[in-house]
Amino acid sequence: MRRWVAIATALVLSGEAVGIVLINAVLATVAENQNMSLAGLDPDAMSTGTWVMGGVFGLLLVLCGLVALLAGARDRAPGRLGRVTLIGCAVVHGVLGAVTVGLVGWGAFAFMMLVLALLVFTLLAYGPGPRAEDGVSDEAGPAAARTA
Numbered sequence: 517m518r519r520w521v522a523i524a525t526a527l528v529l530s531g532e533a534v535g536i537v538l539i540n541a542v543l544a545t546v547a548e549n550q551n552m553s554l555a556g557l558d559p560d561a562m563s564t565g566t567w568v569m570g571g572v573f574g575l576l577l578v579l580c581g582l583v584a585l586l587a588g589a590r591d592r593a594p595g596r597l598g599r600v601t602l603i604g605c606a607v608v609h610g611v612l613g614a615v616t617v618g619l620v621g622w623g624a625f626a627f628m629m630l631v632l633a634l635l636v637f638t639l640l641a642y643g644p645g646p647r648a649e650d651g652v653s654d655e656a657g658p659a660a661a662r663t664a
Contacts, residue, residue, distance in 0.1 A: 522588030525634040526612035529605070532631065538568025574649040580605040584638050594644035606635040641645035 519559050538554065544566035583598040613628030 518638070519588045521634060521641060522584045522638045523610045525631075525638045526581040526585035526588060528631055528634060529577050529584065533577035533581065536577060537574040540566050540573070544570070577605070579634050580635075584635075587638065592664050599639065602635055602639055606632055606639065609635065 525597050547559060547566055548563040553559060554562065580601055583594050587594045587598070593599070609628050609632040613625050613632060616624040616628055623630045
C-alpha cells in the first residue's frame with residue numbers, strides 16, 4: 517500500500533505544480549495588464565517576479581513529486597536529502613493550509629490537508645527501520661544467550 521500512496525503523492529504534487537504555475541501566470545498577466553505600481557514598484561518587475569516565483573514553486577513541487585515517485589517505484593526510503601525535501605514540503609503545506617482557510621476557504625484547506633496527509637504517510641511508511649547499531653537485531657537476546 518505504501519508504494520501506491522507514494523505514487524499518488526507524486527501525481528498530486530505534479531498536478532499541484534501545474535496549478536501553481538498556471539495561477540502565477542494569470543497573476544503575472546493581470547499585474548502586467550493593470551500597469552499600476554504597488555508602493556512604487558515597477559509593474560514589469562512585479563510581473564517578472566510573479567513569473568519567476570511560479571516557476572520556482574512549480575520546480576520545487578515537481579522535485580518533491582520526483583522524490584516521492586522514486587520512493588514508490590523503488591519501494592525504498594528516500595535518502596537523507598529526499599527526506600528533508602519531503603519534510604520541507606510537508607511543513608509548507610501545513611502552513612499554507614492554515615493560511616488558506618481565511619483567504620480562500622475550506623475547500624482549499626481540505627486539499628492542502630490531503631496533500632499534507634499524503635506527504636506524512638509517505639514519510640512514515642518509508643521511515644527508518646530498526647538498525648543493528650541501535651541494539652536491535654535478528655539474533656536472540658541476552659537471556660537466550662545465557663541459557664544456550
